[in-house]
């Protein structure tokens with residue numbers, strides 16, 4: 403929150419409190435004024451107070467919107483900086499996200515392939531069919547030696563390996 407925003411929000415608080423007090427004063431004053439014709443002055447005070455409360459509400463919303471816009475721009479800058487850093491720097495550290503996709507660029511012999519001991523198919527680490535299961539990573543050859551075949555969802559179109567099925 404900048405100094406300007408803080409000033410505006412304090413001004414809004416002041417205007418809002420003053421407006422609320424004016425409305426209360428108008429209510430108390432007009433209810434203790436027995437002559438109807440003289441209640442009009444209190445009515446004017448009440449209208450002014452209502453304007454004050456309304457103006458304060460607008461100021462609060464406006465400063466809130468400014469704060470959100472500033473924070474959004476700040477976060478967008480951070481995100482863009484992070485994306486640029488990720489593109490230029492680290493390579494293999496975050497490959498699980500790619501493995502969850504179509505997987506065209508995945509290493510066919512990589513240790514990214516997972517399965518449990520009782521599974522019929524082996525999967526990429528990010529496959530939703532393996533999600534939440536106590537899978538162990540292993541090489542493709544190990545999986546095929548255990549009699550497993552590639553998952554039709556996450557490994558569709560990849561070669562089953564150098565050896566054919568027995």
Ligand SMILES: [Zn+2]
Nearest residue numbers: 525529553556
């Ligand atoms: Zn799978």
